[in-house]
Amino acid sequence: MASSSYYGFRFLLCLSLLLGFNTIVLGGNFNTLFDNLFGEERVDIRDDGNSMTLTLDEYCGSGIVSKNEYLYGRFDMKVKLVPGNSAGTVTAYYLSSVGAKHDEIDIEFLGNLTGDPYLLSTNVYADGNGGREVQFYLWFDPTEDYHTYSIDWNPDRIIILVDDIPIRVMLNRQSIGVPFPTKRPMRVYTTLWNGDSWATRWGEVKIDLSNAPFVAGFKNFKANACIANQGQIENCKGFNGGKNRGLDTESKRNMKKILSKWVVYDYCADLRRYAHGLPYECRKENLLQFE
Numbered sequence: 145m146a147s148s149s150y151y152g153f154r155f156l157l158c159l160s161l162l163l164g165f166n167t168i169v170l171g172g173n174f175n176t177l178f179d180n181l182f183g184e185e186r187v188d189i190r191d192d193g194n195s196m197t198l199t200l201d202e203y204c205g206s207g208i209v210s211k212n213e214y215l216y217g218r219f220d221m222k223v224k225l226v227p228g229n230s231a232g233t234v235t236a237y238y239l240s241s242v243g244a245k246h247d248e249i250d251i252e253f254l255g256n257l258t259g260d261p262y263l264l265s266t267n268v269y270a271d272g273n274g275g276r277e278v279q280f281y282l283w284f285d286p287t288e289d290y291h292t293y294s295i296d297w298n299p300d301r302i303i304i305l306v307d308d309i310p311i312r313v314m315l316n317r318q319s320i321g322v323p324f325p326t327k328r329p330m331r332v333y334t335t336l337w338n339g340d341s342w343a344t345r346w347g348e349v350k351i352d353l354s355n356a357p358f359v360a361g362f363k364n365f366k367a368n369a370c371i372a373n374q375g376q377i378e379n380c381k382g383f384n385g386g387k388n389r390g391l392d393t394e395s396k397r398n399m400k401k402i403l404s405k406w407v408v409y410d411y412c413a414d415l416r417r418y419a420h421g422l423p424y425e426c427r428k429e430n431l432l433q434f435e
């Protein structure tokens with residue numbers, strides 16, 4: 145599984161090749177809200193900043209990072225994934241803080257051979273603890289059209305949504321000792337990179353660089369979020385008013401359908417990995433129906 149140190153390593157490789165550039169940004173969303181993270185001209189922002197493509201070529205991937213740090217919020221992005229043979233490519237849309245005990249909320253799209261399904265991989269790190277992967281196949285071809293992928297992070301729960309259908313809910317269970325991100329502001333990242341050491345069939349299928357460049361499209365980024373720059377988290381603590389923002393009946397019904405059909409992997413069901421005991425929040429006595 146991808147760990148953030150792995151990301152870090154990737155980025156450093158690219159940065160060291162291209163140090164010294166600086167993208168000047170003007171107007172619009174991607175332009176005003178984000179900085180170049182790596183890959184420089186492989187980040188192509190258009191439509192007054194409303195749309196963007198990221199490119200991965202034989203030398204480097206590319207990515208952007210938000211200028212602001214946020215504590216809580218809902219972040220929507222329309223994404224159209226790399227078509228054709230995308231094996232080994234990883235398109236990631238995630239929130240992350242920095243530092244040793246970091247928090248992170250991940251949506252990663254693991255590419256595949258032509259005709260084989262993409263995997264949508266989700267994970268949550270809190271206080272540096274990760275290992276909470278839940279993975280899905282999608283009920284549509286994510287390379288054919290734009291679809292909306294969302295992370296809704298509030299003090300009570302994290303909800304991950306696809307086209308407004310919740311596919312994963314992680315409740316804040318700090319009361320029973322389960323780490324949950326509540327303290328560290330995070331930035332929004334969007335990246336496309338070569339993860340072929342692990343991404344496709346656990347690394348068995350490598351990237352075919354003769355297909356490069358690989359291009360993914362992004363548009364209509366939307367953040368309804370609390371800005372918490374320079375550690376200023378006080379104002380954000382009750383963002384969403386600390387209101388219970390659970391799922392309505394229809395969302396619950398939709399989510400149940402997705403869970404019954406499209407889940408490929410759930411860490412809470414991995415008895416081999418957790419032979420010595422499931423993570424605390426997965427144990428029978430602690431399991432909660434999503435609310």
Ligand SMILES: *[C@@H]1O[C@H](CO)[C@@H](O)[C@H](O)[C@H]1NC(C)=O
Binds near residue numbers: 345346
């Ligand atoms: C790729 O396709 C294979 C075969 O259908 C499948 O087992 C795998 O889950 C797919 N996704 C990834 C990322 O390996």
